[in-house]
Amino acid sequence: MIHIHIIGAGSIGLLFAHRLSMCGHSIHIITRTAEQAEALGQHGIVNQSVQKVTASPLEYTQFNQADAVLIAVKQYHLETILPVITQIPASTPLIFLQNGMSHLEHLSRLPHEHIFVSTVEHGAKKVNAYTVEHNGVGWWRIASYKGQQEYIKSILACHHHDFPISYEENYQRLLRVKLIKNLMINPLTALFQVKNGVLAENLYLKEMMAALYEELAIVFPDEITYCSFNDILDLCKKTSENESSMLSDIKAGRKTEIESLTGYAIKVAIQKKVKPVILPFLERGILAIQIERGSN
Incomplete structure (x- = not known):
C-alpha cells in the first residue's frame, strides 16, 4: 500500500480514486471546495461499491506524506495550481492526466525528479460530489516525461481487466x-x-x-x-x-x-x-x- 494524493475531484479524479482505493492504496482527494471534501469524508466514493477516502480543499492540504500525486484537473485549471504543485517535495512522483499537450510547457519548469504523463480512455460521469458512474472501460496509458518507471510500480500493479494500465516508452507519441x-x-x-x-x-x-x-x-x-x-x-x-x-x-x-x-x-x-x-x-x-x- 502507498499513499496517493489526487488533485481534482471531477469525474476522472473520483473514478481513479475509487479504483486505486480498491487496489489497496490509501487515497486522499484534494477538492476545490470544503463542501465536497466534507461530503467525500462522510460518504466515501460511490461507484457500485463504496470506498472510504480522506479529502481536503487544496489550500489546507499537505503533501509530505504522499508517495505519489495524480493531477486530474482540466488542462485550463492547471496553471492556477502550479504554485501548489511546485511545493510538493521534488522526490515525489507526479502523474498528469490532462487531455492535449499544452501542459508540457509547464512540466519543463517543475523541479521534480519523476514526472509522468498519461492518457485516459475511460468513460466517466460525476453524479454528485461523491458519486461517479463508470460508463466505459478503456486504457490508462502512462509514460515517463522524466524519471524512472520503478517509482510508480505500485500504481502500475493495479492493472485489472476493467481498469487496464499500460506503461509506454515514448511520451511524445x-x-x-x-x-x-x-x-x-x-x-x-x-x-x-x-x-x-x-x-x-x-x-x-x-x-x-x-x-x-x-x-x-x-x-x-x-x-x-x-x-x-x-x-x-x-x-x-x-x-x-x-x-x-x-x-x-x-x-x-x-x-x-x-x-x-x-x-x-x-x-x-x-x-x-x-x-x-x-x-x-x-x-x-x-x-x-x-x-x-x-x-x-
Whole structure:
C-alpha cells in the first residue's frame, strides 16, 4: 500500500480514486471546495461499491506524506495550481492526466525528479460530489516525461481487466496519438450535439471526419501511422453511446478544453509552415458556443 494524493475531484479524479482505493492504496482527494471534501469524508466514493477516502480543499492540504500525486484537473485549471504543485517535495512522483499537450510547457519548469504523463480512455460521469458512474472501460496509458518507471510500480500493479494500465516508452507519441483521437471526436460531437457513435454512422459527419483526418495527417505524419481512420471509426462504434467530455462540458455550461487541443496542433502546423483550415474552424465553433452559453 502507498499513499496517493489526487488533485481534482471531477469525474476522472473520483473514478481513479475509487479504483486505486480498491487496489489497496490509501487515497486522499484534494477538492476545490470544503463542501465536497466534507461530503467525500462522510460518504466515501460511490461507484457500485463504496470506498472510504480522506479529502481536503487544496489550500489546507499537505503533501509530505504522499508517495505519489495524480493531477486530474482540466488542462485550463492547471496553471492556477502550479504554485501548489511546485511545493510538493521534488522526490515525489507526479502523474498528469490532462487531455492535449499544452501542459508540457509547464512540466519543463517543475523541479521534480519523476514526472509522468498519461492518457485516459475511460468513460466517466460525476453524479454528485461523491458519486461517479463508470460508463466505459478503456486504457490508462502512462509514460515517463522524466524519471524512472520503478517509482510508480505500485500504481502500475493495479492493472485489472476493467481498469487496464499500460506503461509506454515514448511520451511524445503517446500524447500525440491521443490528441489526434480527441481532435477527431470531441469537437464534432460537441458542435453537432451527438454521441460518439453518430460520427461513424452519419455519412456527412464521416466525410467531415475524413477531411479533418487528412489535415491532421499533414500536421502529425509520424503519429498518424499509429492511428488509422478506421481505428477512429471503430473507437466511435465501441463508445457509441458515450458523450464526449467536450459535449458534456457544453451541455453543463462549462468551459471546454478546445484550446488545449487545437492550440497545440495549430502551433505545430505553423512550425511546419502548414496552414490548417479545419482546426481553426473547429476551435472558433466551440468558442462561439461557449460565449453564447456563458460558459466559464
